[in-house]
Every structure is written in structure tokens, then in C-alpha cells.
Amino acid sequence: MRPDMTEIPSLLPNLIGGEEVPAKNGLSFANLNPHNGNEICRVARSEADDVAAAVAAARAAQAEWAATPAVRRGHILHQAMNAIEARAEEIATAVAREAGKRMADSRGEVGGAVQCGRFFAGEGQRLFGRTMPSGTPNKYNMTVRQPCGVAGLIIAANTPAPNFAWKVFPALICGNGVVLKTAEDTPVSSWMMAKIAEEAGLPKGVLNVVHGLGAEAGQALVDHPGVDVLSFTGSTAVGRRIAEACGRQLKKLSLELGGKNPFVVCDDADLDHAVKWACLSAYSNAGQRCAAGSRFLVFESVYEEFRDKLIAATEQQKAGVEDECDLGPVINERQLANMLNAIEGAKSRGAKIVAGGHRLGEAGFYLAPTVIEGAEPADEISQTELFGPVAKLYRVRDFAHALEMANDHPYGLTACIHTRSVDRALAFSHAVQAGATVVNAGTYGSEPHMPFGGPKQSGNGSREPGTEALDVYSELKDIYLNVDPAKL
Ligand code: NAD
Numbered sequence: 387m388r389p390d391m392t393e394i395p396s397l398l399p400n401l402i403g404g405e406e407v408p409a410k411n412g413l414s415f416a417n418l419n420p421h422n423g424n425e426i427c428r429v430a431r432s433e434a435d436d437v438a439a440a441v442a443a444a445r446a447a448q449a450e451w452a453a454t455p456a457v458r459r460g461h462i463l464h465q466a467m468n469a470i471e472a473r474a475e476e477i478a479t480a481v482a483r484e485a486g487k488r489m490a491d492s493r494g495e496v497g498g499a500v501q502c503g504r505f506f507a508g509e510g511q512r513l514f515g516r517t518m519p520s521g522t523p524n525k526y527n528m529t530v531r532q533p534c535g536v537a538g539l540i541i542a543a544n545t546p547a548p549n550f551a552w553k554v555f556p557a558l559i560c561g562n563g564v565v566l567k568t569a570e571d572t573p574v575s576s577w578m579m580a581k582i583a584e585e586a587g588l589p590k591g592v593l594n595v596v597h598g599l600g601a602e603a604g605q606a607l608v609d610h611p612g613v614d615v616l617s618f619t620g621s622t623a624v625g626r627r628i629a630e631a632c633g634r635q636l637k638k639l640s641l642e643l644g645g646k647n648p649f650v651v652c653d654d655a656d657l658d659h660a661v662k663w664a665c666l667s668a669y670s671n672a673g674q675r676c677a678a679g680s681r682f683l684v685f686e687s688v689y690e691e692f693r694d695k696l697i698a699a700t701e702q703q704k705a706g707v708e709d710e711c712d713l714g715p716v717i718n719e720r721q722l723a724n725m726l727n728a729i730e731g732a733k734s735r736g737a738k739i740v741a742g743g744h745r746l747g748e749a750g751f752y753l754a755p756t757v758i759e760g761a762e763p764a765d766e767i768s769q770t771e772l773f774g775p776v777a778k779l780y781r782v783r784d785f786a787h788a789l790e791m792a793n794d795h796p797y798g799l800t801a802c803i804h805t806r807s808v809d810r811a812l813a814f815s816h817a818v819q820a821g822a823t824v825v826n827a828g829t830y831g832s833e834p835h836m837p838f839g840g841p842k843q844s845g846n847g848s849r850e851p852g853t854e855a856l857d858v859y860s861e862l863k864d865i866y867l868n869v870d871p872a873k874l
Pocket of ligand 1: 600
């Protein structure tokens with residue numbers, strides 16, 4: 387092992403107040419490599435008292451962190467990014483193992499996390515408020531940003547390093563103490579990045595990491611009265627429960643939830659280009675993206691040609707974690723079983739599985755990339771997010787029909803259109819009900835300085851990251867300065 391390599395402990399501890407501690411109840415659960423089902427380590431199975439200790443540590447450290455000038459907080463984040471970048475290979479190796487990814491993808495994700503951290507480190511030199519005129523003479527108005535206090539962060543497992551970065555770094559630059567509840571399937575990389583940040587100069591207790599199950603540690607963090615802002619990335623079903631709990635407490639809340647993203651193929655599209663992007667959109671990261679292409683709305687006149695090309699390309703997809711592979715496994719056995727059930731259900735209601743639809747191999751949690759046609763738009767498989775490599779094909783008559791089907795759906799995260807017409811591209815981009823639209827590529831394409839999120843059941847109106855994330859993690863305060871001309 388290289389001297390800078392952190393060995394993954396056999397029992398992954400929490401990081402609370404700068405100390406590595408097991409769950410107080412002594413319990414743990416297994417972290418498995420989804421590529422082969424092998425155990426990587428055991429993980430602290432925290433409960434409410436561990437979460438309470440982490441919130442107390444964050445609260446204790448927060449006042450001094452908030453009193454550190456934002457510019458200086460940014461310097462510390464820059465140091466943390468240098469340290470994370472220096473150990474990117476080590477973190478990427480952990481991501482590749484715990485999430486079952488290619489090293490190329492894992493490296494890219496760690497690079498994305500560092501970019502995000504550098505962006506927010508730079509925001510320490512800005513953290514803009516505004517100055518505004520007053521209606522009263524000799525009065526000067528301004529707004530300043532102040533930290534919320536303690537930020538409770540809960541993340542999903544699909545892209546562990548960016549998921550960590552998108553929430554932790556904006557929360558820190560705003561001067562909050564942080565308690566992160568890691569995703570149960572990918573806790574190792576979060577623990578590593580937090581430890582490295584601390585070793586690079588982040589004061590102890592400012593960033594606390596608690597592992598555990600959603601219903602136990604996650605729920606405890608949501609319910610804790612000492613958490614001033616809660617930010618959650620995960621499924622719409624869990625997000626709805628969290629919103630109810632936060633609503634009762636009037637707790638500030640940001641929800642980044644699911645998608646069932648439409649991918650429109652017009653009759654003037656470059657079909658080979660569209661098929662290439664359809665595969666990337668639906669299958670890369672094993673379809674485990676909130677922004678994955680899911681509902682393929684294809685003009686009737688090119689439907690058969692697009693379908694046949696997509697089936698051929700789907701059958702060429704190589705499953706595995708080597709760098710020449712196209713897609714890896716889904717995150718766990720339960721997710722795989724859910725998808726196989728959903729596919730069987732759709733089949734029993736008349737849909738046709740024209741590619742894939744079955745498990746690949748025995749050891750890992752692989753689903754063959756799947757193409758389904760003939761499902762009704764109102765069918766469960768058309769309405770429910772699967773979070774796996776499953777493309778559903780629908781025929782549409784024309785542009786208006788495509789737009790209607792794209793919008794007639796509970797989700798609104800991302801959308802894309804393939805067309806050579808600037809009129810269609812612009813009209814679609816404006817009219818589709820989505821937080822992000824893409825022309826002639828995949829349904830995704832987020833960058834750390836851009837806001838991400840969507841309307842309808844894809845969230846609750848907030849946007850992260852980008853400067854918009856500063857609105858989640860800070861409170862605005864108005865300051866009115868009054869000058870007395872008599873005293874001049
Ligand atoms: P999930 O909702 O099951 O779990 C997400 C996180 O919430 C995990 O850390 C889990 O432990 C925790 N959790 C579960 N139940 C909880 C509870 N009762 N209280 C508090 N926390 C709880 O989601 P998942 O299957 O892990 O992730 C996939 C989902 O995440 C998909 O719906 C996907 O679209 C969404 N997602 C959204 C974005 C976005 O930016 N909009 C990004 C990535 C993933």
C-alpha cells in the first residue's frame with residue numbers, strides 16, 4: 387500500500403467531532419461490492435443517539451467556523467480540494483468498489499467533486515449580499531448572508547463523490563456545521579473525503595459523518611430539532627415523508643428527487659447520433675441517474691428505424707467494470723429484484739420486452755440493458771422511476787404530441803430532444819416542464835456551477851449546486867444603516 391493510502395477499516399466508523407467512533411449500539415451492516423457481491427467492510431449502523439452526538443459536535447464547532455471569514459473558509463476548502471485531488475486515485479478506487487463502477491467513471495466523478503469544491507471555495511470570496519436604495523433619506527439598506535446553523539445532509543448512492551460534494555461544500559462555505567448521513571451502499575468514499583478534508587485543515591467537528599440506514603439514522607437526522615436546514619437527495623417517496631416531518635417542524639428543506647426523463651426523437655433527427663445518446667442516457671451508470679433517459683418519445687415515421695438501431699446498439703452494450711465496458715451493476719440485490727418485478731409486471735400487462743429484461747450472471751447485481759415497447763403511458767412502468775438500465779419506447783404523431791407526452795407526467799427533472807430544427811429545439815426547451823433541457827445529446831449534463839433540480843415531483847423548488855445552493859445553506863439578513871445628518 388502507498389503511504390498516502392488509507393486502508394478501509396474492517397468496521398467503517400462514524401466521524402464525530404474529529405473522532406472515529408463505532409455506533410453506540412455496537413451494531414453494523416455489510417457493505418457489498420455490487421460487481422461481485424463480496425463484502426468490502428462492515429459499516430456502523432447508527433441510530434438516534436449517534437446522530438444526536440454528531441449534531442452536538444456540529445453545533446459546538448459551528449460558531450467558530452461561522453466567525454472564520456468566508457474568504458478564509460474558502461482557503462481551507464481549497465486546501466481540502468488539493469488534498470482530495472492528491473488522493474483522487476484512492477478515493478476513485480473506493481468508489482469503483484462500493485458502487486461497482488469503471489475506474490474511468492470513478493475518476494471522472496472524483497474530478498467532478500473537486501471541481502465543485504473549488505467552485506464553492508471561490509464563493510468564499512463572493513457570498514454576495516445586495517445593497518439597495520431606501521425610500522427614506524439618510525438610510526442605507528443591504529442584505530448579508532449568514533449561516534443557517536447546523537446542516538443535515540442525506541445523500542443517495544448513485545454517484546457517491548459528486549453527491550457528497552454538491553451538498554457538503556456549499557453548506558461549509560456558508561459557515562454551517564455539517565452532519566452528513568451517508569448512503570448505506572456507498573459510505574466509504576464519503577468517510578474518506580471527510581477525513582482527508584479534516585487532515586487538510588478543516589476544523590474538527592465542522593464536518594461530521596454518520597453511517598446508517600435511512601429509517602434509523604436518516605430519520606433521526608430529519609427529526610432532530612438541532613438541525614436548522616435539511617438537504618436530501620433521493621427518491622420521491624422518501625422525500626415526501628421527509629417533507630412532512632420537516633413541515634411539522636417548519637425546518638428549512640431542500641429536496642432533490644427522482645425523474646422519468648423524456649428523450650424525444652424527431653423525424654429530422656440524426657438517428658445514429660440519437661441512438662448513441664439514447665444508450666448513454668439510459669444505460670450509463672447502469673441507468674442509476676436521476677437524469678437518466680427513460681421515456682423515448684419517437685416520431686412514428688422513424689419509429690421502426692430508431693427502435694431497430696436502439697435494439698442493435700443495446701445488444702452490443704458490454705456489462706462489467708473494466709474500462710471498455712458500457713455499464714456496471716445496479717447498486718444492490720433489492721434494486722435488481724425491484725426492476726425484474728417491474729419488467730415482469732409490464733410484460734403481464736401487454737408490454738413487449740424487445741431487448742434484455744433479465745439478470746446477467748449470478749454473483750453481481752447486473753441487469754441486462756433493457757428495451758420495452760408497447761407499454762401504456764399510464765402503466766406503472768411508464769409512471770414509476772426504476773433507477774436502472776431500462777428504456778421504454780413510445781410512438782408519437784408529431785411535435786405537439788411529443789411535447790404533450792413529455793409533460794403529461796408527475797416528474798419534471800430533465801428532458802432532451804433530437805432534431806435538426808432550431809425551431810423545434812427552442813420551442814421544446816421553453817415548453818417542456820423540466821429543470822434542465824438538452825438539445826441533441828443525453829438527458830443529463832450538469833456542471834457544478836449550474837443549478838440543478840426540477841419542478842413537479844422532482845423536488846421542492848430548490849436548486850443545488852451553483853450559486854443557487856447558497857440560498858439553501860444561508861439565511862439572508864437585512865441591515866438598515868441610519869445616518870443622522872445633525873451629527874455630521
Ligand atoms: P432513497 O430515497 O431510498 O435513499 C436516499 C437516501 O435517503 C439514503 O441515504 C437513505 O438511507 C436515506 N433514507 C431512506 N429512508 C429515509 C428516511 N425515512 N428518512 C431519512 N432518510 C432516509 O433513494 P436511493 O434509491 O438510494 O436513490 C435513488 C433516488 O435518488 C432516485 O429516485 C434518484 O432519482 C434520486 N436522485 C436524485 C438526484 C437529484 O439531484 N435530483 C440525484 C441522485 C439521485
